[in-house]
Every structure is written in structure tokens, then in C-alpha cells.
Amino acid sequence: MARVLGTSIKRREDPALITGRGKYTDDLKAEGMAHAAIVRSPYAHARIRGIDTSAAEALPGVLAVLTARDVAAAGIPGVVPVGWLLPDLVTPAHPMIAADTVRHVGDAVAVVVAEDRYLARDAADRVAVDYEPLDAVADVVAALEDGAPAVHEEAPGNVAFDWEIGERESVDAAFASAAHTVELDLRNNRLIPHAIEPRAVLASYDSSTGEMTIHMTSQNPHVHRLLMTLASLGMPEHKVRIVAPEVGGGFGSKIHHYADEAIVGLCSMKLDRPVKWTATRTETNLTDAHGRDHSTHCAMALDADGRITGLRVDTAAAMGAYLSTFAPAVPTYLYGTLLSGQYDIPAIHCHVTGVFTHTAPVDAYRGAGRPEATYVVERLMHLAGDATGLGPVEVRRRNFVSPDAFPYQTQVALAYDSGNYGPAMDRALEMIGYDDLKSEQASRRDNGGKQIGIGFSSYIEACGLAPSAVVGSLGAQAGQWESADVRVHPTASVTVYTGSSSHGQGHETTFSQIVADKLGIAPEAVEVIHGDTDLVQFGMGTYGSRSAAVGGSAIVKSVEKIIEKGKKIAAHLLEASAEDLEYEDGNFRVAGSPDRSLGLGDVALQAYLAHNYPDDLEPGLSATSFYDPANFTYPFGTHVCVVEVDTETGSIELLRYAAVDDVGNVINPMIVDGQLHGGLAQGIGQALWENAVYDESGQLVSGSLMDYAVPKIHNLIPFELDRTTTPCPHNPLGVKGVGEAGAIASPAAVVNAVVDALAPFGISHIDMPLTPEKVWRAVNS
Amino acid sequence: MTVSIQLEVNGKPVQAAVEPRRLLVHFLREDLGLTGANIGCETSLCGACTVLLDGNAVKSCTMLAAQADGASVTTIEGLAQNGELHPLQEGFWEKHGLQCGYCTPGMILSANYLLAQNPSPNDEEIREGLKGNICRCTGYHNIVEAVKYAAERMS
Ligand code: FES
Ligand code: FES
Numbered sequence: 001m002a003r004v005l006g007t008s009i010k011r012r013e014d015p016a017l018i019t020g021r022g023k024y025t026d027d028l029k030a031e032g033m034a035h036a037a038i039v040r041s042p043y044a045h046a047r048i049r050g051i052d053t054s055a056a057e058a059l060p061g062v063l064a065v066l067t068a069r070d071v072a073a074a075g076i077p078g079v080v081p082v083g084w085l086l087p088d089l090v091t092p093a094h095p096m097i098a099a100d101t102v103r104h105v106g107d108a109v110a111v112v113v114a115e116d117r118y119l120a121r122d123a124a125d126r127v128a129v130d131y132e133p134l135d136a137v138a139d140v141v142a143a144l145e146d147g148a149p150a151v152h153e154e155a156p157g158n159v160a161f162d163w164e165i166g167e168r169e170s171v172d173a174a175f176a177s178a179a180h181t182v183e184l185d186l187r188n189n190r191l192i193p194h195a196i197e198p199r200a201v202l203a204s205y206d207s208s209t210g211e212m213t214i215h216m217t218s219q220n221p222h223v224h225r226l227l228m229t230l231a232s233l234g235m236p237e238h239k240v241r242i243v244a245p246e247v248g249g250g251f252g253s254k255i256h257h258y259a260d261e262a263i264v265g266l267c268s269m270k271l272d273r274p275v276k277w278t279a280t281r282t283e284t285n286l287t288d289a290h291g292r293d294h295s296t297h298c299a300m301a302l303d304a305d306g307r308i309t310g311l312r313v314d315t316a317a318a319m320g321a322y323l324s325t326f327a328p329a330v331p332t333y334l335y336g337t338l339l340s341g342q343y344d345i346p347a348i349h350c351h352v353t354g355v356f357t358h359t360a361p362v363d364a365y366r367g368a369g370r371p372e373a374t375y376v377v378e379r380l381m382h383l384a385g386d387a388t389g390l391g392p393v394e395v396r397r398r399n400f401v402s403p404d405a406f407p408y409q410t411q412v413a414l415a416y417d418s419g420n421y422g423p424a425m426d427r428a429l430e431m432i433g434y435d436d437l438k439s440e441q442a443s444r445r446d447n448g449g450k451q452i453g454i455g456f457s458s459y460i461e462a463c464g465l466a467p468s469a470v471v472g473s474l475g476a477q478a479g480q481w482e483s484a485d486v487r488v489h490p491t492a493s494v495t496v497y498t499g500s501s502s503h504g505q506g507h508e509t510t511f512s513q514i515v516a517d518k519l520g521i522a523p524e525a526v527e528v529i530h531g532d533t534d535l536v537q538f539g540m541g542t543y544g545s546r547s548a549a550v551g552g553s554a555i556v557k558s559v560e561k562i563i564e565k566g567k568k569i570a571a572h573l574l575e576a577s578a579e580d581l582e583y584e585d586g587n588f589r590v591a592g593s594p595d596r597s598l599g600l601g602d603v604a605l606q607a608y609l610a611h612n613y614p615d616d617l618e619p620g621l622s623a624t625s626f627y628d629p630a631n632f633t634y635p636f637g638t639h640v641c642v643v644e645v646d647t648e649t650g651s652i653e654l655l656r657y658a659a660v661d662d663v664g665n666v667i668n669p670m671i672v673d674g675q676l677h678g679g680l681a682q683g684i685g686q687a688l689w690e691n692a693v694y695d696e697s698g699q700l701v702s703g704s705l706m707d708y709a710v711p712k713i714h715n716l717i718p719f720e721l722d723r724t725t726t727p728c729p730h731n732p733l734g735v736k737g738v739g740e741a742g743a744i745a746s747p748a749a750v751v752n753a754v755v756d757a758l759a760p761f762g763i764s765h766i767d768m769p770l771t772p773e774k775v776w777r778a779v780n781s
Numbered sequence: 782m783t784v785s786i787q788l789e790v791n792g793k794p795v796q797a798a799v800e801p802r803r804l805l806v807h808f809l810r811e812d813l814g815l816t817g818a819n820i821g822c823e824t825s826l827c828g829a830c831t832v833l834l835d836g837n838a839v840k841s842c843t844m845l846a847a848q849a850d851g852a853s854v855t856t857i858e859g860l861a862q863n864g865e866l867h868p869l870q871e872g873f874w875e876k877h878g879l880q881c882g883y884c885t886p887g888m889i890l891s892a893n894y895l896l897a898q899n900p901s902p903n904d905e906e907i908r909e910g911l912k913g914n915i916c917r918c919t920g921y922h923n924i925v926e927a928v929k930y931a932a933e934r935m936s
Binding site: 010011013014015016017018019020021022023024026027029117118194195196197198246247248249251278280281503504505506670671673674676677678679680681682704705706710711712713714716718719742 | 800807810817822824826827829856857860861866870873877880883884904909912914915916920921922923924
């Protein structure tokens with residue numbers, strides 16, 4: 001049987017999607033369905049003096065208008081919880097519907113339900129809210145200043161938490177004796193995830209059974225069910241079924257539990273009817289959790305040989321108006337712990353202040369903390385290359401963790417399990433033709449005109465989220481294992497029920513390849529079910545590049561159990577001893593007697609026809625596993641970006657982008673490359689174009705696709721990809737995860753390239769996004 | 782108040798009475814059940830709602846159903862003929878030109894219009910021709926490959 005692991009088989013998901021038959025949440029209809037529209041605060045900070053719903057209620061076809069009063073009257077918990085606690089974290093309540101104070105533009109103040117989508121919108125416009133506007137603060141640095149408007153009374157100085165990792169004293173000592181130091185003040189720009197499918201929910205409550213089915217845009221339906229029932233609606237969990245149909249991208253934004261989905265659930269309960277709500281793009285931008293938004297001071301100390309001796313990082317990280325689901329973890333455990341990068345750094349200290357601002361919450365967005373960490377480390381490495389005179393390549397090489405140093409214990413908690421960083425750098429240089437580019441750069445520097453720059457980013461990420469014991473000890477309120485239930489049917493076809501839920505990654509294809517490979521059957525014989533809390537018993541979902549490493553490993557574990565069980569059945573049927581049986585290519589064989597064998601089909605059938613089994617053998621052929629990884633996985637790579645900068649106009653043209661990634665073993669190379677492409681587009685977008693801008697009064701200036709520059713096809717170039725392969729040593733597939741790599745590595749590569757191009761102008765840093773205006777100003781200042 | 786409209790959708794005549802303000806995309810999705818055209822921004826900026834109107838790629842979120850009176854509309858559901866995928870559909874499948882698939886119907890219909898204008902576009906022309914359609918998943922790399930694949934198949 002040909003191996004199916006490692007082959008680019010076409011995606012089984014696609015036929016429905018390319019013919020328009022894929023069903024996303026907004027495509028669904030239910031009998032008697034009504035439509036909700038949510039009334040949102042136009043102010044970043046205001047007291048609600050009163051709400052008059054009468055004009056809305058008077059419109060024919062309007063079924064209900066609910067406010068915070070109705071949430072209170074329903075006797076439900078009515079809040080949106082945070083799921084990750086830090087020591088001394090301030091956790092102000094986040095009400096589903098704001099009662100007396102709104103804290104960001106877009107905060108929900110009322111909901112209207114009507115017979116028709118248009119009518120609901122009309123009625124929402126007739127809800128009159130009397131606001132008393134209050135001073136607001138949207139900027140993460142301004143929010144920490146004395147006298148800044150307070151977002152929550154219980155958080156003096158707008159501080160949500162104060163967190164540190166590493167040893168300050170040893171870092172201070174390193175700086176005191178450093179031969180070279182480099183430092184930087186930088187902003188990591190706030191981003192809006194922009195899944196092209198806006199968030200949507202269809203909640204169908206049935207009072208006759210007390211059950212509710214919620215179809216929604218979710219990356220993790222079980223997590224949503226838990227938070228929705230426990231903290232928002234106060235329903236017994238077994239009475240709520242959450243289904244994620246086709247999900248049109250998420251990138252983190254559909255991990256989190258939001259007020260809106262809970263509000264729609266409440267509407268359905270109140271009306272005893274199905275209620276649908278779909279965000280507009282503007283609502284999405286106002287309420288989806290944003291990403292990044294750091295202000296950082298960082299510095300690196302090096303000895304006379306260019307070896308790093310210390311790294312110091314101090315970051316203010318915006319949390320927004322409320323703490324979103326995983327928000328506190330992102331700028332701490334997914335950021336501070338990554339600051340060793342690919343380097344052997346003997347002393348690191350990182351201090352992070354979590355800051356409330358009158359903006360949309362900030363939470364995990366593709367990469368979540370790791371792009372921010374990579375940006376800090378790789379920008380400093382660029383400067384270190386200059387300061388030491390070693391240049392960007394040699395300074396990195398000199399500091400790479402050596403291949404024989406693994407497992408490598410960093411100074412910031414993580415222990416890298418495996419890695420070999422040099423070859424990825426070598427390959428990247430070769431792909432890009434580094435020496436030729438350097439001479440081209442030199443001649444342009446001599447001749448003037450458009451300049452070219454070459455930027456590197458040698459990144460590390462920790463993914464395969466997550467070893468439960470580790471994240472539990474770090475404040476997660478849940479383990480991050482994954483489940484897989486694999487059932488072999490009597491005809492030897494297989495159904496896999498996985499808790500890892502796809503929103504575009506092609507889980508069904510990839511997971512079928514895993515099962516087909518391990519069982520020696522055709523991928524077509526394997527069905528993969530995900531995204532439904534009634535079908536899948538429990539799961540943690542898709543984020544943190546975890547689906548293959550954790551979800552896939554759970555599947556392998558179940559398949560292994562099935563093979564063991566199958567051996568017992570085959571042994572019984574063949575009158576052999578189970579210890580003597582081997583399984584290969586779909587057959588159970590007695591070792592040493594090749595003619596005594598049974599196919600999986602025979603065994604599966606007999607597993608269900610069982611009538612003469614010995615006492616210790618149960619009928620059936622299925623297995624459930626919960627796989628909890630021993631460690632994170634540590635993908636790495638080196639990316640090189642080449643840009644041309646027009647120093648007259650400040651405009652930047654991408655010339656080349658080469659990425660060499662090591663994501664461990666690869667199940668489906670086509671899908672893996674696709675994940676990299678998408679991540680690169682988002683990271684390059686952050687570096688060059690994307691920016692969520694709030695003005696001083698807290699209005700989101702970039703609230704639509706007119707003002708927020710998601711990369712378009714003509715902005716980007718073909719990506720040049722290659723891989724090295726260092727398998728993950730601690731999971732059965734040797735895979736590490738690839739969903740976030742592109743977004744983690746690329747911002748630093750792009751910015752380093754532009755700064756490199758502008759080196760003759762004495763420019764060492766420009767904050768993202770590198771708009772022509774900023775570049776022009778830098779050149780002309 | 783409603784206006785009555787007559788049009789052809791995917792080759793079939795359709796007659797309906799619609800509210801004057803009803804958007805074409807809602808008419809297609811909700812009244813005709815053709816949910817292939819998706820809504821990503823409702824402001825003419827993402828292209829997810831693209832359909833062909835008398836052969837031109839239009840954003841159906843920015844057009845009233847009433848304006849489509851008398852027109853011939855093709856949605857993604859009408860692209861495959863006699864159970865055979867259109868070469869663009871094949872190309873997107875073959876070259877992994879989609880991930881979540883939300884942008885895909887619009888992307889395919891815009892590419893269809895592009896190929897009707899220019900049957901053998903180079904990379905740059907493909908990128909120029911599809912700049913009204915946003916894809917957040919693929920980084921566009923494989924979308925270019927998919928369109929090239931289709932162009933070759935169609936020539
Ligand atoms: S929905 Fe029509 S262009 Fe975005
Ligand atoms: S495939 Fe997801 S937006 Fe294009």
C-alpha cells in the first residue's frame with residue numbers, strides 16, 4: 001500500500017465549496033427563524049442614562065427589544081468570562097449587555113429581534129439611548145499615564161496585570177559588562193483579524209425540551225458551549241448543542257466567546273424561536289477581538305565576539321475594554337516565554353503590563369504572542385548585526401542554539417525539544433542568492449535611486465497547544481489535550497470524531513490521511529466528523545497550530561488501540577495468540593505463518609457479529625483517546641525578504657520572499673504550503689499595510705475594509721518555500737504544526753529588509769505598518 | 782411596497798416581487814436559496830458576493846435586486862455544466878486555491894470574467910484582474926496558480 005502520509009492529496013472539503021454548496025452559518029435557515037440586530041455604543045466611554053425602546057417595539061414585525069434589564073430579569077449569569085487567570089489579575093465583569101456604562105465603541109446596549117433582517121436593522125436604529133459621554137483612552141501608553149480615564153474602577157491606573165519572567169539581576173549584570181548593546185522602542189501595531197466570513201450565530205431554543213441548538217462561527221464548539229452555558233446563559237451543558245458548520249476563516253477571532261452569540265441565545269430562549277444574527281463587517285471590526293497592540297522597550301547585550309549575553313524586554317500590552325477568553329495568556333505565556341528565539345541567551349528578563357483601554361478586546365490572533373516575541377528578538381538581532389559588525393547572518397549563526405544542545409532549556413521556562421537551525425538559514429541564503437543580492441545592493445548604494453534591502457527572520461514558535469500540566473500551572477482554566485473517537489464499521493470503513501474543528505485548514509483531508517496510513521486503508525474509506533458537540537464528546541478545538549500535533553496524535557492513539565483490539569479478535573478467529581499477531585497494510589497476520597491472516601474487513605465484521613467471544617473479549621471495534629502532549633512543539637525556520645524602496649516617495653516593493661520552515665514531518669505538503677502562504681500574507685500585511693487605528697476619543701477609524709488594508713492579490717508576490725525536517729520527538733506523528741509560522745516570522749523579515757535598504761540614511765527603525773508616508777518622513781528627517 | 786422583477790438566474794427564468802431596497806445578494810441567498818454568493822463586507826470591498834450579471838462580474842451586495850430586472854445572472858451554483866466542473870472550479874481544487882472557501886465563489890466568478898476578457902493572462906494580469914476580491918486565507922499564491930491552470934485547460 002502506498003504511503004498516504006506526506007502526499008498532497010486533493011482536499012475532500014473542496015467539491016462543496018467550489019460549487020457553492022458549502023453551508024456557512026448565515027446560509028442556514030430554520031423554521032420560524034427571526035433576525036437579530038444589536039444596538040451598539042457609538043461612544044468609547046459613556047454612562048447610559050436611559051434607553052427608550054418604544055419606537056422600535058412599535059414597528060410592525062418587531063418581536064422583542066432586550067436590554068441589560070432583560071438579562072437581569074432572566075436570572076442568568078449574563079457575563080462573558082475570561083478563561084485564563086494570572087496571579088493578581090484584575091477581572092472586572094463583562095456583562096453580555098452593558099447595563100450602565102459602555103466601555104468601547106461597539107459595546108452592546110440592546111438587541112432587537114424582528115421577522116426580517118431589514119426590519120431588525122430599521123428597528124435597531126429606532127432604539128434611543130441617552131448617553132452621557134465620558135473621557136476615554138484608547139492608546140496603550142496613554143492609558144498608563146497619570147490621570148488617564150479609568151476603564152474599570154477596580155483597575156487603578158488601568159493595569160490589568162503586572163507579570164514578569166526571567167531574572168532581572170543577571171540581565172543587569174550582562175548589560176553592565178557588555179561589549180555591545182542595542183536597544184529599541186517599538187510598537188507592535190494593533191490588527192483586526194478579518195476572517196472574510198463575519199461572525200454569525202443561529203440559536204434555536206425549544207421550550208418543549210428545554211434544549212438549544214446553536215450553529216455558530218466557532219473554532220472550538222465545546223469551549224464555546226462551556227463558556228456559553230456556564231457564564232452567560234446558565235443552562236445545563238447537556239441541553240446545549242453547538243455546531244460549527246463551514247467556518248469561513250478565524251485566525252483566532254472565532255476562538256473567543258463573545259457577548260453577541262450569548263445575546264442571540266437569550267433572544268431565542270425568550271421568544272422560543274430560532275434567531276439568527278450575522279455581523280456586518282463594521283460590527284466585526286468593532287467587536288472581534290483584535291491582535292497585538294504592544295508598546296515595547298527592549299535591549300540586547302552582546303560580548304566582544306558578538307555572543308548575546310542578555311536580553312531585557314518591557315512591554316505594555318493592550319487588553320482592550322474587557323478581558324477576552326485567552327487574553328491574559330497572549331502577551332505573557334505565549335510571548336515572554338518565546339524571547340530566547342533560536343538563540344542561546346544566558347540571561348533574559350521580560351516584564352509585561354496588561355492595560356485596559358477603551359477599545360475592542362485584544363486576544364489571540366494568528367501567532368498570538370509569538371509574532372510579537374519574534375519581532376522583538378529579530379529586530380534586535382538585525383541591530384546587533386550592525387552594532388557588532390558581524391552582519392545579520394553571522395550574528396544569528398553565532399548565537400543559534402547548537403544542534404547538540406537539545407533538549408535546550410531556555411531562561412524563560414520553555415524547553416526546546418529538538419531543532420537544527422543552521423541548515424534552514426543555509427538553504428534560505430541559497431534560495432535567495434544572497435551574495436548576488438549583496439553586490440546588487442552595494443552597487444545601488446553607490447549609484448543612488450531605488451534601494452534594495454534584505455531582511456532576515458530566524459524564528460521559533462511554541463505550538464501544539466498545549467501540555468495541560470504546563471498550561472494549567474500557568475493559569476489556564478482548562479487542559480489543552482484533544483480527543484479522538486475512531487470507530488471501525490462492520491464493513492471496515494471508518495469514522496473519526498475529533499474535537500479539533502476545522503475552519504478552512506482541511507482537517508477532514510489531513511486526518512483521513514493519518515487514519516488511512518496507520519490502518520493501511522484508502523483515505524476515501526475514512527470519514528471525519530468535527531465541529532458538533534452532540535457528535536463529538538469533547539474537544540478543545542483549533543488554535544495554536546495544534547490540530548495535527550495534538551488532534552492528530554489523539555487519532556493515532558485511538559488507531560493504535562483499535563489495532564490492539566483487532567489483534568485480539570483476529571487471534572480468537574485464527575485460534576492464535578494475540579501476541580503472535582502483526583498488523584500491516586490492512587491485514588492481521590500470525591507472525592511466521594503468512595497464510596494465516598485476516599483483513600481488517602473480516603475482523604471488523606466479526607467484531608460486530610460477535611457471538612462466541614471469550615469472556616475477556618468485548619464486541620465492537622472502536623476506541624476513544626485523549627491525547628495530552630508531553631511538551632509544546634517547536635517549529636522554526638529562517639525567512640528572507642527582499643524589498644526595493646523608493647526613497648523619493650517612500651513606497652516599498654516586495655521583490656522576493658523565501659521561507660525555509662521546519663514543521664517536522666508533513667502530512668499533506670500542499671495543505672502545509674497553503675498554511676504558510678496564508679500566514680505570510682497576514683504577517684506581511686502587518687508589516688506594510690494593516691493597522692487598527694483608534695482616534696483619541698476612542699473611535700475606530702479603520703472600521704471598514706476601506707480604511708483597514710487587508711492585503712490584496714496585487715499587493716503580494718509568489719512565495720518561495722522550502723523545508724528542513726526535524727521531526728518532533730515526542731508525538732507519534734513527528735509533526736509540529738504550521739498554521740501560524742508565516743505570520744510569526746514575516747513581520748520582522750519585512751521590516752528588517754526595509755531598514756536594511758535605508759541603512760545609508762542612518763535609519764535603524766520604523767514602526768509598522770511601513771506606509772510610504774512613514775518611510776518618506778524617516779528618509780527626510 | 783414591492784416591485785416585480787423578471788430575470789434569468791443560472792439559465793432559469795425567475796419572477797419575483799421584491800422590496801425596492803432589497804439587495805441582489807439577499808434576493809439570491811434568501812429568496813432563491815442560492816447561498817453560494819457570500820457576504821463578507823456588504824460595502825463592495827471584499828468581492829465575496831461577486832456574481833455574473835450579463836457576463837460582467839458584479840458585487841451583488843451593492844446592487845438592488847430591482848436593478849437586476851431583465852438581466853441574466855450566473856452564480857457559482859450555475860457554473861458547473863451537466864455535472865462537470867468548470868475548469869476554474871477544477872483549477873481551484875487542483876491547485877489548492879481555497880482554504881475556508883468563503884471568498885471562493887466570488888473569486889471564481891471574477892476569474893471567469895477575467896478569462897472571458899483575456900483568455901491567457903500572465904501572473905501580473907491575473908493579480909490585476911482579481912484585485913477586487915479579498916482572500917484572507919491563501920495569500921493568493923495558489924489562486925494565481927488555479928487561474929493559470931484553468932486558462933490552460935480552456936485554451
Ligand atoms: S460582500 Fe459584496 S463586496 Fe464584500
Ligand atoms: S479561502 Fe478563506 S477567504 Fe479565501
